[in-house]
Amino acid sequence: MAKLLIIDDERSIRSTLREILEYENYEVDDIDNGIDGLELIKKNHYDLVLCDIKMNKMDGLEVLENALKQKPDLPFVMISGHGTVETAIEASKKGAFDFISKPPDLNRLLITVRNALDRGTLVSETKVLKRRVNKTHEILGNSDSIVKIKETIARVAPTDARVLVTGANGSGKELVARWLHEKSNRANAPLIEVNCAAIPSELIESELFGHEKGSFTSAVKQRIGKFELANNGTLFLDEIGDMSLSAQAKVLRALQEHKISRVGGEKEIEVNVRVIAATNKNLLKEIEDGNFRMDLYHRLNVINIHVPNLNERTEDIPLIAQSFLEEICTSYGLPVKQINDAAIRTLQNLAWTGNIRELHNMIERLIILSDKIITEKDVINFANPAADTNIGFTKLAENTLANDFELGYNKFSNFQEYKDFTEKEFIKYKLEKNSWNVSKTADEIEIQRSHLYSKIEKFGLKRTE
Numbered sequence: 001m002a003k004l005l006i007i008d009d010e011r012s013i014r015s016t017l018r019e020i021l022e023y024e025n026y027e028v029d030d031i032d033n034g035i036d037g038l039e040l041i042k043k044n045h046y047d048l049v050l051c052d053i054k055m056n057k058m059d060g061l062e063v064l065e066n067a068l069k070q071k072p073d074l075p076f077v078m079i080s081g082h083g084t085v086e087t088a089i090e091a092s093k094k095g096a097f098d099f100i101s102k103p104p105d106l107n108r109l110l111i112t113v114r115n116a117l118d119r120g121t122l123v124s125e126t127k128v129l130k131r132r133v134n135k136t137h138e139i140l141g142n143s144d145s146i147v148k149i150k151e152t153i154a155r156v157a158p159t160d161a162r163v164l165v166t167g168a169n170g171s172g173k174e175l176v177a178r179w180l181h182e183k184s185n186r187a188n189a190p191l192i193e194v195n196c197a198a199i200p201s202e203l204i205e206s207e208l209f210g211h212e213k214g215s216f217t218s219a220v221k222q223r224i225g226k227f228e229l230a231n232n233g234t235l236f237l238d239e240i241g242d243m244s245l246s247a248q249a250k251v252l253r254a255l256q257e258h259k260i261s262r263v264g265g266e267k268e269i270e271v272n273v274r275v276i277a278a279t280n281k282n283l284l285k286e287i288e289d290g291n292f293r294m295d296l297y298h299r300l301n302v303i304n305i306h307v308p309n310l311n312e313r314t315e316d317i318p319l320i321a322q323s324f325l326e327e328i329c330t331s332y333g334l335p336v337k338q339i340n341d342a343a344i345r346t347l348q349n350l351a352w353t354g355n356i357r358e359l360h361n362m363i364e365r366l367i368i369l370s371d372k373i374i375t376e377k378d379v380i381n382f383a384n385p386a387a388d389t390n391i392g393f394t395k396l397a398e399n400t401l402a403n404d405f406e407l408g409y410n411k412f413s414n415f416q417e418y419k420d421f422t423e424k425e426f427i428k429y430k431l432e433k434n435s436w437n438v439s440k441t442a443d444e445i446e447i448q449r450s451h452l453y454s455k456i457e458k459f460g461l462k463r464t465e
Contacts, residue, residue, distance in 0.1 A: 034058030141316030157183035167307030170357030189233030215264020241281035
């Protein structure tokens with residue numbers, strides 16, 4: 001129910017307006033002077049104020065001016081028995097939504113109130129949406145790798161150096177790109193994002209460089225490409241490893257000459273764009289396989305920022321989980337739930353194939369399905385359909401270590417060494433079982449192929465004939 005305030009020194013006007021508005025199911029307060037009216041506005045939340053212009057103690061236009069300093073989005077409808085065009089214009093200039101003459105026409109009054117309330121709602125919703133769209137989340141974590149990334153961003157962002165961000169799906173590459181833009185000298189210009197994997201190869205050139213009308217069958221009008229849209233700003237090429245070779249050649253030319261040509265056009269267009277690229281692929285291997293240009297790789301890879309997997313920085317999970325709890329509960333309009341230490345430890349022991357994105361989804365699921373305090377049991381039951389399998393594997397690994405390998409836990413100085421050892425043995429077993437078919441093994445253990453290549457390299461695993 002909308003709450004309205006009437007400020008008018010005539011009791012009869014206040015009573016009449018109050019009766020009409022309460023009949024329309026509005027909640028109404030009224031006061032006979034502007035000074036007390038300002039106090040009420042300061043203390044309470046009102047959706048609309050109806051204010052007389054000619055009053056004792058304080059003029060209505062002065063009330064309007066002072067009220068909007070406190071609450072700029074509060075709609076004001078001014079009322080006067082001595083209305084003139086000049087007064088209405090002055091009220092509008094000071095921020096009034098509308099002006100109504102006394103005695104007010106009933107239909108005109110109700111339509112004005114409804115429109116003013118609708119406008120106030122739209123303003124509030126627009127501000128919320130803008131905050132959501134423009135909000136760049138913090139890069140959460142205090143692990144050595146995250147501290148290094150933050151330091152690199154702070155050093156590199158103010159320059160125009162091209163950056164290649166690498167890492168597994170869901171690890172936070174886009175967030176790194178956003179912070180590079182936010183902290184750059186181009187922050188007031190646009191950040192344009194292109195997901196190269198989501199655009200068919202035959203359309204990627206049109207998407208990046210635009211096209212002229214009639215350049216191909218469906219080109220019914222001219223289109224501006226992402227390079228032009230990002231002029232003086234930043235162009236983020238996500239999943240660059242999936243870009244076609246022909247598009248790669250044009251991107252290389254754009255980076256070298258700072259010029260582009262639209263598809264079907266002959267005119268060269270100068271562009272001033274900083275390019276940040278990201279990939280979850282091993283581009284050096286893609287170069288070996290003939291899928292990526294070596295010269296483009298070196299153009300893009302002026303600065304390399306590698307975003308680690310969540311499994312490689314589990315000490316950051318408590319901080320990230322708490323942040324997600326607060327964010328998601330707030331967006332749902334719920335009191336912020338708590339998560340106990342045992343639940344956090346269980347989250348840290350899970351195998352995170354989807355990284356930060358997966359953790360966000362898990363926390364959202366836990367918020368929906370758990371009680372006020374999220375427990376270890378909740379994590380096992382709700383967070384991940386395969387969570388009990390992961391925990392079961394940990395117990396199996398402990399038995400294997402104690403019985404089969406006869407090494408005992410004293411071999412390991414910390415938990416990370418123990419986890420690395422069990423992970424290495426597990427991956428080695430699966431690779432040998434599948435005759436070192438990396439794609440099949442990656443599918444079987446449900447991780448990205450690029451992630452599995454990284455693990456093979458990390459643990460120094462080699463195929464034995």
